[in-house]
Amino acid sequence: MGWTVSEHSFEPGRITANGNKYMAGNGYLGFRGVLEEFGKEQLAAVTLAGVYDRSGSQWREPVNAPNGLYTVVSANGCKLSVLETEPLAHTQSLDFRSAINRRETMFGIPGGGRVTLTAERFASMDQHHLLAASWTLHCTADCRIEITTGIDGAVWDINGPHLLEQQSRSAGGALLSTAVTGELGLPVAVAELTVFGLAEQGELADAVIVLDRGTALRHFSIDAKVGETYTWWKYAAVYTGLDTQGDPAKGSPDERAVQTVQAAAATGYASLLEAHRLKWEERWSRSDCxxxxxxxxxxxxxxxxxxxxxxxxxxxxxxxxxxRGLSGQVxxxxxxxxxxxxxxxxxxxxxxxxxxxxxxxxxxxxxxxxxxxxxxxxxxxxxxxxxxxxxxxxxxxxxxxxxxxxxxxxxxxxxxxxxxxxxxxxxxxxxxxxxxxxxxxxxxxxxxxxxxxxxxxxxxxxxxxxxxxxxxxxxxxxxxxxxxxxxxxxxxxxxxxxxxxxxxxxxxxxxxxxxxxxxxxxxxxxxxxxxxxxxxxxxxxxxxxxxxxxxxxxxxxxxxxxxxxxxxxxxxxxxxxxxxxxxxxxxxxxxxxxxxxxxxxxxxxxxxxxxxxxxxxxxxxxxxxxxxxxxxxxxxxxxxxxxxxxxxxxxxxxxxxxxxxxxxxxxxxxxxxxxxxxxxxxxxxxxxxxxxAGLSFDGETARLQPALPQGWSAVELPVVLRGSSFRLRIGREEITVTAAAGNSEAVSFVGFGGETVLCPPGAILELAFQSNQRGA
Incomplete structure (x- = not known):
């Protein structure tokens, strides 16, 4: 309970708000919660932490990198994009326990039948330079499917442009988009690699690669069969000159980006997702309230x-x-x-x-x-x-x-x-x-x-x-x-x-x-x-x-x-x-x-x-x-x-x-x-x-003086005080403090009744209230 937000229709007026609502990130980059076919007009952005640029006399602001997860699908010549074709059904959701963004969209197609597109993606909390996505396509009638996917080099900027000398090329099976920032000349590189799981499901036409400055796209096509499910995975990596500064042994940003997506493809989506989930479980174990x-x-x-x-x-x-976090350049x-x-x-x-x-x-x-x-x-x-x-x-x-x-x-x-x-x-x-x-x-x-x-x-x-x-x-x-x-x-x-x-x-x-x-x-x-x-x-x-x-x-x-x-x-x-x-x-x-x-x-x-x-x-x-x-x-x-x-x-x-x-x-x-x-x-x-929950700490003594609002029966959370870990449960009648066995020192706790109790490592103590609500 309480781990997912979602919407079950597409509303054009919510595009900007949903870009914020369905944000993903890992501290190195932020990926706005846009749909995969969106571009800079819909404020698609991969915002890089700590990377700034000034264009001319305009305001200096963060740099947005090219979007390596860009994907558009067409069926029988009809583009399956919510921007151009009204969907029959659409759901977008964010599972924030595991930080996974999902969408499922159903379209009607020319000639009859329906195509359902499902995608999920994450900004890896295990490998901070990596973005990964998984796609499936299912159709109810035979149709000609065309997939355009790769790196969108048309970057949203408020006070740009910030990426100069944009170039794109193929490199080791990957696509690569490179540029330098205008003010500091900082290299920015995005690599992308797409892997299809179609070998047993039909012949995949050879990809046509189109390179245009910082944009690098593959065009695939397939004669899709009714009832079959088609799957592909995308891996994108972002590096800048800050990541390799002062250490030539690390390689250039473009080399690192290509190596990262190659390694990701070799590891596989499922293993990357599991490592990502484990990192999030660890984060939540220290912070969930x-x-x-x-x-x-x-x-x-x-x-x-x-x-x-x-x-x-x-x-x-x-x-x-x-x-504004990593949600853009505001x-x-x-x-x-x-x-x-x-x-x-x-x-x-x-x-x-x-x-x-x-x-x-x-x-x-x-x-x-x-x-x-x-x-x-x-x-x-x-x-x-x-x-x-x-x-x-x-x-x-x-x-x-x-x-x-x-x-x-x-x-x-x-x-x-x-x-x-x-x-x-x-x-x-x-x-x-x-x-x-x-x-x-x-x-x-x-x-x-x-x-x-x-x-x-x-x-x-x-x-x-x-x-x-x-x-x-x-x-x-x-x-x-x-x-x-x-x-x-x-x-x-x-x-x-x-x-x-x-x-x-x-x-x-x-x-x-x-x-x-x-x-x-x-x-x-x-x-x-x-x-x-x-x-x-x-x-x-x-x-x-x-x-x-x-x-x-x-x-x-x-x-x-x-x-x-x-x-x-x-x-x-x-x-x-x-x-x-x-x-x-x-x-x-x-x-x-x-x-x-x-x-x-x-x-x-x-x-x-x-x-x-x-x-x-x-x-x-x-x-x-x-x-x-x-x-x-x-x-x-x-x-x-x-x-x-x-x-x-x-x-x-x-x-x-x-x-x-x-x-x-x-x-x-x-x-x-x-x-x-x-x-x-x-x-x-x-x-x-x-x-x-009424928690305060002065460096030596923690005080618990709760004032729970109506409807709240209890609050439970982990805290770290002076390097020691505790789990607090604050109810209306009593407080329970559980100290981790590995704690290095004891911390004193004061309950509502004024009693001070030392909580040594491994101990569990209870503090009873004199009354169950302050101000009652």
């Missing part, structure tokens, strides 16, 4: 986890997760704060190795952050709002066009969202707390933390009258209000950065004294620990109002027009108009784009009372437009934290189903922002596990 009592939520949560697993950087610490394929705030928690609890890769990416891109800080006249590290391979900021000064005039609008995402550097520090420290792996500090983490603290010291303004440091002219998570003073979220994260900077010094001196001496010397000219200490002691962070308990989002926020959200929506003139910026609808009102103060309360939930959290939830929830996919999950989390989970349950479901329904914002101004939503996928997991 079982919900009892709510099948709809179970399906949506597993699907959200699947979307995270297909984009996780399993091979490289130089790659992170873009804001948002320039850039890495945002989403990764640390909304995706990292899932990997910290399930796969610390991937979590380390995500944080090492930030360490690898420190120089880009330094250069950005210097560009604005500061020392330290100001991380890119939109980060690509080098860490340079891909965010432009004019990110949105006005829908009324068509003119570019000046935005301040790049300049004023300084919290991005604090988000990076927060992620690093969370990694250290969860894993105990403080070697990352000596591997560059300490330098990142201190450089970010140094940047904030330079950015801050010391108010001599109020005798405090303030953070002026910033933009918080609520991007509808730009260039504000003392945004509460930003100030709280900067405060945490300063604390972490000081703790880093203590830990580095204690554990890695030689590394500390060398690194501290490079900071000797300051600002350094003394200045960080002084700023921490005097930094202004907005606090709850003594009477209302509301934390003002930024200075003078409460002076803005307090218009109901429903009324503001009535002022909309154009459905795609941008609500923020200088003239946006929300700019002069209290309506905010997404969780801001409420997100801060989640991150630092131990600092605030239940009363403060509830007061702010009730104040900000009706004023939040949820113009970002990052927002809903935070309101679900906060509601669970105050013991009222059903308040936030609709927000949890909205988050968990965003890529299933396709009901998300597709445009900001005239800018297309479609694609998958990995931050929402991570947010759904956070709401279920950190919210409803």
């Amino acid at each position: 079982v919900i009892e009592g709510d099948e709809e939520a179970q399906l949506a949560l597993r699907y959200s986890i699947y979307q995270l697993l297909i984009i996780a950087p399993v091979q490289s610490e130089r790659v992170s997760i873009p804001a 948002y320039k394929g850039a890495v945002f704060w989403d990764t640390e705030m909304f995706m990292l928690p899932f990997f910290l609890h399930s796969d610390p190795g991937i979590a380390r890769n995500l944080m090492m990416y930030r360490i690898q891109t420190l120089d880009g952050a330094r250069q950005k800080a210097a560009e604005y006249g500061y020392l330290g590290a100001f991380y890119a709002w939109e980060s690509q391979d080098s860490g340079d900021d891909a965010c432009t000064l004019f990110n949105v066009n006005d829908v009324f005039t068509g003119r570019p609008m000046r935005t301040y995402f790049r300049d004023k969202q300084i919290h991005i550097s604090a988000d990076v520090v927060h992620g690093l420290w969370q990694y250290i707390l969860f894993t105990g792996d403080d070697s990352i500090l000596a591997d560059g983490g300490a330098e990142v933390i201190w450089e970010c603290a140094r940047f904030f010291y330079y950015y801050a303004y010391y108010n001599p009258v109020k005798q405090r440091y303030e953070l002026l002219d910033v933009t918080g998570p609520d991007e509808y209000h730009e260039r504000v003073n003392n945004n509460a979220f930003t100030s709280a994260l900067v405060q945490e950065t300063l604390k972490i900077a000081l703790q880093t010094a203590e830990r580095l001196q204690d554990k890695y004294p030689a590394a500390y001496t060398v690194l501290a010397e490079s900071f000797a000219d300051g600002p350094f620990l003394d200045e960080f200490t002084a700023m921490l002691a005097q930094l202004y962070v907005p606090q709850p109002d003594p009477e209302t308990l509301v934390i003002e989002q930024f200075d003078r926020y409460l002076k803005l027009e307090d218009v109901p959200l429903t009324e503001l929506k009535q002022r909309v003139i154009h459905p795609n108009e941008y609500w923020g910026g200088g003239n946006g609808l929300a700019t002069t009102t209290r309506i905010l784009k997404q969780a801001d103060v409420v997100l801060m309360l989640h991150l630092f939930r131990d600092r605030y009372s239940r009363e403060v959290k509830q007061a702010n939830w009730e104040f900000y929830e009706p004023r939040t437009e949820h113009g970002s996919s990052l927002s809903s999950c935070i309101y679900a989390l906060a509601a669970a934290d105050i013991g009222l989970p059903d308040w936030g349950y609709p927000y949890f479901m909205r988050t968990a189903t965003i890529d299933l329904t396709g009901e998300s914002k597709q445009y900001v101004g005239d800018l297309y922002i479609g694609g998958t939503h990995p931050a929402a996928n991570g947010g759904a997991w956070m709401a279920a596990v950190l919210g409803y």
Whole structure:
């Protein structure tokens, strides 16, 4: 139960949404969930992780490779494509337990009879460069079948072209498409090999190979007989110059691609599929979250986890997760704060190795952050709002066009969202707390933390009258209000950065004294620990109002027009108009784009009372437009934290189903922002596990304080804490914690009743509740 999504008709209006919904991937590449006969007009794309290119003066974005699984079938001269012939029946499905995409389509054919095409495909989780597909064809009348299959070199680009010098040829029985990227001259190679299982089913006409630049196609034909089933398999491989860089022994990308498909054909589809399935079983054993009592939520949560697993950087610490995953080139394929705030928690609890890769990416891109800080006249590290391979900021000064005039609008995402550097520090420290792996500090983490603290010291303004440091002219998570003073979220994260900077010094001196001496010397000219200490002691962070308990989002926020959200929506003139910026609808009102103060309360939930959290939830929830996919999950989390989970349950479901329904914002101004939503996928997991299951961990003690929504009888999941594995079962009456026998250390657990129990390796413990529902 709860492992498959499917549709049983073909709807042209759903092509783009289904490309997202039926995504496949393995961290190296993403394959959009298109049908096999689709091309660039239907946004077919093989998006490569960490490979970027800039065409002329256009936005730099990820590179899409040629599609090696392209296939079109004709019968009696009629093309059997849903784009040209209305099918009699059609089903597309995704089995996300094994990450297999399937389609079955039935067509009527000229002269009478029907042809049924069945295909399944996967992006191998065992061999990350490999795509594989299996086809069958069955007809109810004798007919002439023609099959065109190979590599489609017509690549979908938003700001391309990115593949130059496209060429195609035959090589060792395979087809090969090669090109180089325009900006860096990086080789890209795609090889394809088709194997037919037709020897006993009829004579197969010799293939006619057509080569046209990067397109390489075979044309086969056969006189198909009624009642027979015809089968063929396709193998495609993708390599770039990044895969062979610096090691001539690895061979060229085109050689590697051809060798990979030849080896795949020799191994056979069934064996490749089994190896792929075993890898997925392993991944799910570390991450599956079982919900009892709510099948709809179970399906949506597993699907959200699947979307995270297909984009996780399993091979490289130089790659992170873009804001739209590997679903295409939207948002320039850039890495945002989403990764640390909304995706990292899932990997910290399930796969610390991937979590380390995500944080090492930030360490690898420190120089880009330094250069950005210097560009604005500061020392330290100001991380890119939109980060690509080098860490340079891909965010432009004019990110949105006005829908009324068509003119570019000046935005301040790049300049004023300084919290991005604090988000990076927060992620690093969370990694250290969860894993105990403080070697990352000596591997560059300490330098990142201190450089970010140094940047904030330079950015801050010391108010001599109020005798405090303030953070002026910033933009918080609520991007509808730009260039504000003392945004509460930003100030709280900067405060945490300063604390972490000081703790880093203590830990580095204690554990890695030689590394500390060398690194501290490079900071000797300051600002350094003394200045960080002084700023921490005097930094202004907005606090709850003594009477209302509301934390003002930024200075003078409460002076803005307090218009109901429903009324503001009535002022909309154009459905795609941008609500923020200088003239946006929300700019002069209290309506905010997404969780801001409420997100801060989640991150630092131990600092605030239940009363403060509830007061702010009730104040900000009706004023939040949820113009970002990052927002809903935070309101679900906060509601669970105050013991009222059903308040936030609709927000949890909205988050968990965003890529299933396709009901998300597709445009900001005239800018297309479609694609998958990995931050929402991570947010759904956070709401279920950190919210409803009530799990928190401070590096030593795990606390379980559940708030299960109505209909959920239990939640069960695996977690990894400081290298030790546990299985948690959270029911309404009791919690069971099972520790793996191979654990290296014990972890303490605190149940709802306040009892702390040590869970040693191999142990099973039960924690009973004093009552079965908080807030009851």
